[in-house]
Amino acid sequence: SQTIHQWPATLVQPVGSPLSLECTVEGTSNPNLYWYRQAAGRGLQLLFYSVGIGQISSEVPQNLSASRPQDRQFILSSKKLLLSDSGFYLCAWSEGAYYGYTFGSGTRLTVV
Amino acid sequence: DQQVKQNSPSLSVQEGRISILNCDYTNSMFDYFLWYKKYPAEGPTFLISISSIKDKNEDGRFTVFLNKSAKHLSLHIVPSQPGDSAVYFCAASALKTSGTYKYIFGTGTRLKVLA
Numbered sequence: 063s064q065t066i067h068q069w070p071a072t073l074v075q076p077v078g079s080p081l082s083l084e085c086t087v088e089g090t091s092n093p094n095l096y097w098y099r100q101a102a103g104r105g106l107q108l109l110f111y112s113v114g115i116g117q118i119s120s121e122v123p124q125n126l127s128a129s130r131p132q133d134r135q136f137i138l139s140s141k142k143l144l145l146s147d148s149g150f151y152l153c154a155w156s157e158g159a160y161y162g163y164t165f166g167s168g169t170r171l172t173v174v
Numbered sequence: 175d176q177q178v179k180q181n182s183p184s185l186s187v188q189e190g191r192i193s194i195l196n197c198d199y200t201n202s203m204f205d206y207f208l209w210y211k212k213y214p215a216e217g218p219t220f221l222i223s224i225s226s227i228k229d230k231n232e233d234g235r236f237t238v239f240l241n242k243s244a245k246h247l248s249l250h251i252v253p254s255q256p257g258d259s260a261v262y263f264c265a266a267s268a269l270k271t272s273g274t275y276k277y278i279f280g281t282g283t284r285l286k287v288l289a
Binding site for chain 2: 152
């Protein structure tokens with residue numbers, strides 16, 4: 063069966079520090095991968111999605127970047143965190159088309 | 175521009191009664207809709223979906239209704255149970271030319287079922 067792993071679960075980082083959140087999927091190949099952020103009052107906002115290795119689409123201009131170095135690995139990064147980057151970050155995967163998403167357990171990021 | 179809107183941030187319902195969660199969308203190209211349930215500090219879990227070719231889909235206690243002319247969908251939970259207390263997100267998507275889907279989520283409605 064397919065599983066999605068996301069870590070760490072919580073993270074407290076100072077302003078200006080770098081960020082790296084990792085997401086991996088098991089049990090499937092060539093998944094569509096997504097990074098979402100849940101901020102207060104904003105619901106789940108799509109940040110990036112990827113349909114294959116090295117293919118990244120950015121939905122919202124921001125201080126973050128994403129990379130997909132391997133088929134089942136998706137990384138969210140920042141060189142210098144801002145206070146506004148605080149939120150709950152969710153990785154998700156999909157087989158595409160009408161299958162919806164399966165979400166990871168999320169990372170609570172607090173930038174102080 | 176919020177293409178998917180859940181105008182009720184919270185809802186309280188007595189156990190055993192019906193919970194109705196509403197969602198409105200603006201993009202007429204959306205052709206697939208999902209409802210997700212989310213507990214604190216966890217990722218959302220899929221509840222039920224509906225395609226734009228249908229106006230109703232039922233799965234146990236959960237029923238989703240779609241009114242395309244009004245660009246409105248609703249989730250009915252009958253009977254409501256305390257374990258249903260969570261945040262519910264609706265999501266909508268349209269098939270992109272690249273063959274992928276990307277879902278736009280609403281802001282969520284926090285449902286509290288009172289025992």
